[in-house]
Amino acid sequence: MTTLEKAKKGEVAVRGLSKSFALKGQPLAVLRDLNLNIRAGESLAIVGPSGCGKTTLLRVLAGLEAPDSGEVLIDGAKVGGVGRERAIIFQEPRLLPWLNVLRNVGFGLEMRGLPRDRAEAHARRYIRLVGLAEFEEAYPRQLSGGMAQRVGIARALTVQPEILLLDEPLGALDAMTKLTMQEELARIWREEQVTLILVTHDLEEAIFLADRVLVLPKEKGAVPRLINVELPRPRDRNDTVFVAMRRQLMAEFGLH
Amino acid sequence: MTFQTIDPPLRLPALPVLSSRAGALARAGLKRFGLLGGFLLFWQVAATNGWINPTIFPPLDTIIAALWNSLTSGAYMDDIAISLQRAGLAYGAAILLGIPLGLFMGQIKPLEQALDPILQFFRQTSALALYPVFILLLGLGEASKVFVIFWATLFPILLATIGGVKEVDRKLVEMAQTFGAARLTIFRRIILPASVPAIFVGLRLSATTALLLLIAAEMIGANKGLGFQVMNAQYNFQIPQMFAAIILLALFGLAANALLVALQRRLCRWSELAR
Incomplete structure (x- = not known):
């Protein structure tokens, strides 16, 4: 697969998507008639207060949940479940405690039918990419939170997805590890040329990583908004435009 | 590596200082x-000074x-052989039935829910209380002895396995699903390895139960076996022989447990690893 071919793929279209949950017998609409186009290779962040449906949207995109109505198209094809062109990184690393780092990273490829030795050969490349080459033989219990999350990221990258779906991937990490990991995600996105869809509640993280930020409202009837982040990369958190942008986005949520 | 102690260690005054x-x-x-x-x-x-009754x-x-x-005289060899055979047969059958059935039941929720009250009831029913029933059904021979041990060892293994399967982190299963893993693959690669530590809890519990029930079964209507020897030695007032048989039984229990612990260490090293 050439880079050119790959760069063209990974386009996501959301058409009239609605999803509601039953809460105490009452249906609660979390997503209502959402329309969205995500370009191939774009980096989109989804932010919003808790309960706004951002994780639900990501799970529908992942194919882990079916929408009540509407559809999701990936490269023009309708989504009906999980697919090979997508990989998900969860908030928790979700590593298998009985496998070492190398086998955990190769696990995704093994699930897709590759023999173990070939899966591990691919895995090694991505273990290096996330900077864990020395820890190939370590078991998850021996890793710190940040290292474990990097293993999870490497596992998702190893299957070479066109679309990388991230559900608050850095939410559980400490502040310092988080900053490092944001830099790493920016680098990985640039190097791997994937479509990146990131759910986060960290507004700075959204501005740092995304081309566009989708703001989902909590109030019923309010419409989701898309904000363009037109900042040069690599981005500097202390840049005046960056800071102004963060302030503007925080104001959206009533924070100052 | 050196350890620095903050509190002075407690030392018995009579003992010489041990530092090596x-x-x-x-x-x-x-x-x-x-x-x-x-x-x-x-x-x-x-016992030698007669503070306690040395005949007892x-x-x-x-x-x-x-x-x-x-x-050394080989007097107990037949008894050991028959006892091990009874306990081994019953324990082996309980493993062969309990683990697969538990793995199956743990995954099928309606089945587990429907069978759980029955299992709980059987588990609470003492196997020894049911021994007369088994004797009525199977006679006083080997079959009823093996069956009563089998019955008592089956439930800990079965329930531990079901519990282990039910406790498997659904998030790991979901993770495998996102990579397109089929149901059988998820069972083999996630559910089975994740359940192993819980299964071992059941196995170790059952090993103890097997020896317990073995003795009880051999005290009723047996003419061979270590349990019979304990009883027989007491009837004939051969008290040292009685204690010898008891010690032998205890050693078997320790050996069985040590074997299972070693096997568990081998199979689930990951669950013991610490940072």
């Missing part, structure tokens, strides 16, 4: 087995001599 590695090992051994050693010493001294509690050297005699 061998000394540390001896101290650890003393901590762990000192009380047991003291108890055995007390038994020996009390013979001195340890007499018991050990009796144990040695019966082992």
Whole structure:
């Protein structure tokens, strides 16, 4: 697969998507008639207060949940479940405690039918990419939170997805590890040329990583908004435009 | 590596200061087995001095001599063989039925929910209380003995396996699903390895139960076996022989547990790893 071919793929279209949950017998609409186009290779962040449906949207995109109505198209094809062109990184690393780092990273490829030795050969490349080459033989219990999350990221990258779906991937990490990991995600996105869809509640993280930020409202009837982040990369958190942008986005949520 | 102690360590004044590695090992051994050693010493001294009735509690050297005699003369060989056969058959059958059934039931929720009340009821029913029923059904021979042990060992294994499967982190299963794993693959690669530690809890519990039930079954209507020998020695007032058989049984229990622990260490090293 050439880079050119790959760069063209990974386009996501959301058409009239609605999803509601039953809460105490009452249906609660979390997503209502959402329309969205995500370009191939774009980096989109989804932010919003808790309960706004951002994780639900990501799970529908992942194919882990079916929408009540509407559809999701990936490269023009309708989504009906999980697919090979997508990989998900969860908030928790979700590593298998009985496998070492190398086998955990190769696990995704093994699930897709590759023999173990070939899966591990691919895995090694991505273990290096996330900077864990020395820890190939370590078991998850021996890793710190940040290292474990990097293993999870490497596992998702190893299957070479066109679309990388991230559900608050850095939410559980400490502040310092988080900053490092944001830099790493920016680098990985640039190097791997994937479509990146990131759910986060960290507004700075959204501005740092995304081309566009989708703001989902909590109030019923309010419409989701898309904000363009037109900042040069690599981005500097202390840049005046960056800071102004963060302030503007925080104001959206009533924070100052 | 050096350890710095903040509080001065407690030391018995009579003991010489032990600082070498061998000394540390001896101290650890003393901590762990000192009380047991003291108890055995007390038994020996009390029995030889007549503080306790030596006809009921013979001195340890007499018991050990009796144990040695019966082992070297081969007097207990038949009993050991038949006892191991009974317990082994029953335990093996309980494993062969309990683990697969538990793995299956743990995954099918309606089945598990429907069978759980029955299982709980059976588990609470003492296998010994059911022994007369088994004797009525299977006669007083080997079949009823093996079956009562099987019955008692089946439930801990079955329930532990079901519990283990139910406790498997659904998030790991979901993770595998996102990579397109099929149901059978998820079972083989996630559910089975994740359940192994819980299964071992059941296996170890059942091993103890197997020996317990073995003795009880051999005390009723048997003419061979270690349980029979304990009973028989008591009837004939061969008290050292009785204690010899009891010690032998205890050693079997320890050996079975040690074997299972070793196997568990091998299979689930990951669950013990710490940072």
